[in-house]
Amino acid sequence: MTRRAPRAVGSTRPAPPTNGVNDVTPAILASVRAASCIILGPRRRNVELTWYGMSCFRMVERGLATVVTDPFDSSVGLPAPKLKADIVTVSHDAPGHNNLAAVKGERRVIQGPGEYEIGGVFVTGIAMNAPAKGNGARPNTLYVFDFDGLTVVHLGDLAFVPSQPQIEDLGTVDVALVPVGGGSALNPAQAAEVISLIEPKLVVPMHYKSGKETLKLGPASRFLSEMGINSLEPIDVLKVTKGALSEETQVVLLERAES
Structure with missing residues (x-):
């Protein structure tokens, strides 16, 4: 199967090859677009x-x-955030x-699998452990x-x-928050393959080097290149409604915000 490389909206340069994603990756990658605007709908x-x-x-x-x-x-090399929330989720027990x-606040902490309804938000935790290594x-x-x-899915420190x-098990996903910087989690090629399987409407990269992180992480640009996106300007806040989501x-x- 021949797979077309995705392109970025507004780009006049040809998209680079998407080396590292195997040929069985579904064709969704051929329709990935770069979004540089706030996505709002009539809702x-x-x-x-x-x-x-x-x-x-x-x-x-x-x-x-x-x-x-x-x-x-x-300890990760960035200033710790100072936030308030009703719900805090923890993907795994690491600094x-x-x-x-x-x-701060009277927050409910969720640290594992289960189904929860808190303040009108439904949360489903799904265990997805890395393949066994060592012990x-x-x-x-x-x-x-x-x-x-x-629906928003947060992939935590997914590493495979x-x-x-x-x-x-994830169901239909509107927004996927995906680790892309490698290290203990997905590398750019793996992230691209996971995205092609999930088929979300929006992808927001995370867990990459954005400043002085002490972890061995790659920059977001490597992931964008893997997706065939030449360049993409970051925005401060993503505001999204379901009715405004693209089919692609x-x-x-x-x-990165300062709290």
């Missing part, structure tokens, strides 16, 4: 996503619980993902958030390409 309420570095996001929809994912501490002290598999929990019908049955997968790059 008055929208989910706002802000990225603080590593795998830490704050997600807000008016009238629903506020969510913070994977708060980190300063780059489990700094609960960074989040056992490294635990990792993926989280699917349902904000009034708009899941099987098709594992992908189906778009990539949105977020600027």
